[in-house]
Amino acid sequence: MNEQPARAQQEADVLVIGGGLHGTSSAFHLARRGASVIVLEADYVARHSSGVNAGGVRTLGRPLPEIPLALRSRELWHTLPELIGDDGGFVPSGQLKIAETDAELDECRERVALLNAHGFTHETLIDRERVLELEPALARHVTGGIWVERDGYALPYRTTTAFRLAAQRLGARFIERTPVARIEPHGERWLAHTPRGTFAARQLLVAAGAWSGELARQAGEPVPVHPEGLMLMVTQRVAPFCRATLGATGRPLSFKQFDNGTVVIGGKLIGHADLPGRHGEVDFMRLVKSARTVVDLFPHLRDLGVNRAWAGVEAFTDDALPVISASRTASGLYYSFGYCGSGFQLGPACGQVVSELMLDGAPSVPLDAFAIDRFGRETREAPSAAVDHAATH
Ligand SMILES: Cc1cc2nc3c(=O)[nH]c(=O)nc-3n(C[C@H](O)[C@H](O)[C@H](O)COP(=O)(O)OP(=O)(O)OC[C@H]3O[C@@H](n4cnc5c(N)ncnc54)[C@H](O)[C@@H]3O)c2cc1C
Known part of the structure; x- marks a missing residue:
């Protein structure tokens, strides 16, 4: 050469x-x-x-060293049109991490206290009533959660x-x-x-x-650093029922409904990564677990069909x-x-x-x-x- x-x-x-x-x-x-x-x-x-x-445009749940960067980025997300002439499809839907047990709510409380002790106030602890006020379609067993109003989602x-x-x-x-x-x-x-x-x-x-x-x-x-094949699935259209982007405390979940009615479901779902082949493979059995989580939280989605699933290749380091x-x-x-x-x-x-x-x-x-x-x-x-x-x- x-x-x-x-x-x-x-x-x-x-x-x-x-x-x-x-x-x-x-x-x-x-x-x-x-x-x-x-x-x-x-x-x-x-x-x-x-x-x-x-x-997911999420400052919620970040490891402490990432928070200053994530907060800086959030400001740029809110002003993307001025920066690059396009909003990237950003919707400031808020991000909500729900707790499903009292122990999980304690975990959320500790998390918010830890952030406050470091001077970060962007994550707010909310009770069950506030969670259900934000998302009335959620299953009644939720116990509370953490809410970040200025987070949201965009089109990658x-x-x-x-x-x-x-x-x-x-x-x-x-x-x-x-x-x-x-x-x-x-x-x-x-x-x-x-x-x-x-x-x-x-x-x-x-x-x-x-x-x-x-x-x-x-x-x-x-x-x-090693590759993982992270998976997502997208459902058929359904009438609007959820505005915030959702995560859970006790199990992996990333969940959002787009304006067109489709629901994108993920949350660190690991499929297969083929680095030399330059693509990711879906593992359908693992997707099933995630679908169950969604139905636990939104029982009315039980019969909703999944239109498509895919995997992308992502880099993971040993200290995350x-x-x-x-x-x-x-x-x-x-x-x-x-x-x-x-x-x-x-x-x-x-x-x-x-x-x-x-x-x-x-x-x-x-x-x-x-x-x-x-x-x-x-x-x-x-x-x-x-x-x-x-x-x-
Ligand atoms: C399914 C899934 C869901 C996710 N959900 C979220 C989310 O909701 N919120 C969030 O914040 N993050 C999310 N992520 C993570 C996020 O997408 C990645 O962290 C981010 O996109 C990484 O960007 P990157 O530019 O580092 O890498 P990439 O997007 O992988 O880009 C790297 C590029 O380098 C190119 N390349 C590689 N080797 C070479 C080479 N030798 N020569 C030339 N080019 C090369 C590749 O072809 C590739 O296009 C998700 C990831 C996946 C896969």
């Missing part, structure tokens, strides 16, 4: 590997700051998690495409069907080798979702936090991946903070918890992040 970039159009200030929401948002924010950007995408923009997720493919289009308007170039096989430093630049030739830039951002681990390994920074970091071993190299099933909401702000990290060396939101070299020391230094995350999904 040619070691030198053949043509000027294969060079930019920044190369971004991956056209998911994190790649497109980073490209947008970098281009907005004046950087020339090339995004290299193995398939097509929004083909994977960023285009097929549940669309539309949002990621909108960031891509906004970045393009600022001059960013997107090159699809161009998988990066290998990255390497070359003098003061980074080279990305692809079947369409070699691309070069002084700065390189790895935002390749579940495929990022291999690129980090090539750069000499292995990360404990993403990697948003400058390389610790090489200059000009940056990472943004490993969003563990919750990266859609973070996309708008993460791109902004990554652009600050790359262009200023000083992100406006602390990223220490997401450093690429944290693995191996996290059990000594930050046990609360992983424990808290596990408790909330």
Whole structure:
């Protein structure tokens, strides 16, 4: 393979590997700051998690280190039209996590107290009456929950495409069907080798979702990251009965009814991930369990048909936090991946903070918890992040 970039159009200030929401948002924010950007995408923009997720725009239940980023992102979700000229289909429906037993309500109480102790007030503990006032169709056994009014949901493919289009308007170039096989430093630049030739830039951002681990390994920074095939299903249309986006405390659930009447059901439902084949597979037996949860909570949906189910490939790290970091071993190299099933909401702000990290060396939101070299020391230094995350999904 040619070691030198053949043509000027294969060079930019920044190369971004991956056209998911994190790649497109980073490209947008970098281009907005004046950087020339090339995004290299193995398939097509929004083909994977960023285009097929549940669309949950949720600050609720975040692990503590993610909260400042999630709150920053929420502000951007509420002003997306000004930022990128499209609202991404964002609906500020609120997000509600319900408790089904007294013990679960105690868990919610402890969670809100923990957040308050850290100065976060965006999650509110609510009682059974308030839950049923918000969602009258819910089964009567609920005991209360946590409510976040400014959360909601959006359309994943539309949002990621909108960031891509906004970045393009600022001059960013997107090159699809161009998988990066290998990255390497070359003098003061980074080279990305692809079947369409070699691309070069002084700065390189790895935002390749579940495929990022291999690129980090090539750069000499292995990360404990693995793929999972996360599943969703969508039902037939049904008359409006639920406005908020719902989760549960004691069992996995992510549930929302769209304006067209369909209901999207998920919640960390794990199918199969085929990383080399670049696709996810549905495991129907596991979907059944989720369908049962939904019928427990909304008995009137018992006979509702499921129209479609699918799986997307998502990156999970060992401590359930993403990697948003400058390389610790090489200059000009940056990472943004490993969003563990919750990266859609973070996309708008993460791109902004990554652009600050790359262009200023000083992100406006602390990223220490997401450093690429944290693995191996996290059990000594930050046990609360992983424990808290596990408790909330
Ligand atoms: C079913 C499902 C439901 C979800 N629900 C929610 C939710 O409700 N709320 C929420 O906040 N999050 C949710 N998520 C998580 C969220 O979708 C992801 O965290 C987020 O989209 C990750 O974005 P990304 O840009 O890091 O990765 P991706 O979207 O995977 O994008 C990475 C891109 O990199 C490309 N790529 C990979 N390797 C290479 C290479 N070598 N060269 C060039 N390109 C490459 C890929 O083709 C891909 O397009 C869900 C995920 C799934 C799968």
